[in-house]
Amino acid sequence: MVYLANSPSMRLQTKHINVKYHHFRSMVASRALKIEKTSSDEQLADFLTKQSSIELYLAHRMAIMGL
Secondary structure (H helix, E strand, O other): OHHHHHOOOOOHHHOOOOHHHHHHHHHHHOOOOOOOOOOHHHOOOHHHHOOOOHHHHHHHHHHHHOO
């Protein structure tokens, strides 16, 4: 998804993409928005859907709770 947002060209495989994604592309092109890849260690909600270590689970749980 990061590649699609940063790529200005349209391909045959991307013509079905919803209109809202074209809005994000224009925001990226105008440099009003920057899209970056984020690792799982930085994604707070990942512990809800993925298996992780107890340390990562506790750290994310505390961050979500605001403690």
